Amino acid sequence: MYTAQQTAANPQPPGSPGAPELLVGMDQIGKVYPNGTIAVQQVNLQAGEGEFLCFVGPSGCGKSTMFNMIAGLTEPSTGQLSVLGTTPREARKQNEIAFVFQEHTLLPWAKLLDNVTMPLTLRGVPKKARNEEGERVLELVGLKDYRKVLPRQLSGGMKMRASIARALIARPKLLLMDEPFGALDEITRQTLQDELLGIWRQDQKMTVLFITHNVFEAVFLSTRVVVMTPRPGKISDIVPIEAPYPRTDEFRTTSEFGKYVRSITEVLNH
Numbered sequence: 001m002y003t004a005q006q007t008a009a010n011p012q013p014p015g016s017p018g019a020p021e022l023l024v025g026m027d028q029i030g031k032v033y034p035n036g037t038i039a040v041q042q043v044n045l046q047a048g049e050g051e052f053l054c055f056v057g058p059s060g061c062g063k064s065t066m067f068n069m070i071a072g073l074t075e076p077s078t079g080q081l082s083v084l085g086t087t088p089r090e091a092r093k094q095n096e097i098a099f100v101f102q103e104h105t106l107l108p109w110a111k112l113l114d115n116v117t118m119p120l121t122l123r124g125v126p127k128k129a130r131n132e133e134g135e136r137v138l139e140l141v142g143l144k145d146y147r148k149v150l151p152r153q154l155s156g157g158m159k160m161r162a163s164i165a166r167a168l169i170a171r172p173k174l175l176l177m178d179e180p181f182g183a184l185d186e187i188t189r190q191t192l193q194d195e196l197l198g199i200w201r202q203d204q205k206m207t208v209l210f211i212t213h214n215v216f217e218a219v220f221l222s223t224r225v226v227v228m229t230p231r232p233g234k235i236s237d238i239v240p241i242e243a244p245y246p247r248t249d250e251f252r253t254t255s256e257f258g259k260y261v262r263s264i265t266e267v268l269n270h
């Protein structure tokens, strides 16, 4: 079976024979907003099953626009975009895509278990089945003992864990994370990076696309880092991070880690 550890080493592009299944295919993707803003231009990118891709680039270079196109929330103006072998809208309808944003979107009046099971409630899944799934994902993110609390009783890190739990409840094949840890302190951020990698590695097949402004975070997490140019956003480089998983705190202190951070920062500054 294809594993995340093989991703960076696998020289074959996703979708080719013997390579991981193609999850996202972007071919000459461009996006011009109705007001004339060219947000994204000529983006070619393939993401395979089980990959962890981080997107770094200057503010306003079109990273969120790319995610919105992948999630079927806005249409590309040019190019071909396939997600899970179909159109983004169709993939979203099949509940194969989940989103996590920087701001948690928990309902303030609902207890944690009801918050994380909300996607299943909306789909009419019976209470017993959805609560079982809720317990599963709360356990995954270390919040099992908090099932009955309200969001306001949780710290920022715990609210983010809850948002991740809610995204995972439908077992998505594609998880889109738009600067999820941007508002957290450094220690909490690193803890959540470790936890997220643990969850992703346990799944083996889930593909994560992750936007961050933090190059250290991108190197720590990714199988590949996608570096974008200033607007209109194009891909200036795709850097495979060859370090094996599991990645521990020691990885952050290695010369290999420093080298990746320097080379990506250099690309960003040009």
Ligand SMILES: Nc1ncnc2c1ncn2[C@@H]1O[C@H](COP(=O)(O)OP(=O)(O)OP(=O)(O)O)[C@@H](O)[C@H]1O
Binding pocket: 033, 034, 035, 037, 038, 039, 057, 058, 059, 060, 061, 062, 063, 064, 065, 066, 231
């Ligand atoms: N609905 C919209 N209509 C017009 N312009 C838009 C719209 N959404 C985004 N833009 C513009 O498109 C460009 C790309 O925006 P986008 O939010 O995708 O960038 P980003 O890389 O995610 O930025 P940041 O890192 O600051 O979150 C920006 O110039 C933004 O102002």
